Every structure is written in structure tokens, then in C-alpha cells.
Amino acid sequence: MTDIEKLDEVFSEYIRLRDADQYGMVRCISCGKRMRWTECDAGHYVSRSHMCLRYDEKNVNEQCRECNRFKSGNPEGYERGLRIKYGRFVLEYLENKKKNICRLSDYEIEMLTLYYKKQVKILRMKYSI
Secondary structure, X not given: OOHHHHHHXXXXXXXXXXXXXXXXXXXXXXXXXXXXXXXXXXEEOOOOOOHHHHOOXXXXXXXXXXXXXHOOOOHXXXXXXXXXXXXXXXXXXXXXXXXXXXXXXXXXXXXXXXXXXXXXXXXXXXXXX
């Protein structure tokens, strides 16, 4: 597994735990379906090919597998969910940030991985998950 794949894995776990309630339940940002945090994806609004947004916590949210994998991310529902969750300017923020060109250094990847591992540990302890 590459360093980026390790970061992707821990970041996905963080996103899925971040908005879980005390029972480990989350709600799809696109369609509102409730499910266990282990049964959802960490769906990207702007494709993860845009490195400046790949690990942006506003760009990545809990999403049911149906919306993420079979409905091309359900962009209309995702937009609505983003506005509700973060406010009306979030789409402008993401569109502007998408235009930036970013490349993460090996050091930055390592530090982000360590940071999100720590966050996952904290969330797992908080919810006893």
C-alpha cells in the first residue's frame, strides 16, 4: 500500500466517524438515508483527482454507497447537503479552490496520516466504537 493509499484510508475512516452520532449512525449528505458509519463512503463533491480538495473536510462527507457509487455522487443532492451543512458560500469556496494546483510532499502526506490517525483514535474513544 502506498503512502497516499494509507492516507486515503485513514482520512475516509475519519470522515465517516466525524459526523457519526453516539450510536455510530450517519446520514448521507446527498439523500438523507441513515446508516451505520461502517456502511457508508467518504464521498467527494469535487473529484479527488483535484489534490487541493482531496483531503479538504468540506469537500468530503459521509455518503451512502448508492449515491456515491451508482448515482455519480448524486451531485444535486450533494450540493443541497453542502449548503445545509456549511452555508451558502461553500460551493463557491470549493469551485475556487479546485482551480489551484497542489502537490503534497512526502512529509505532508506523512503528517496528514499521523494527524488523521490521531483524530480517528479520539473519535473511536469518544463513541466507544
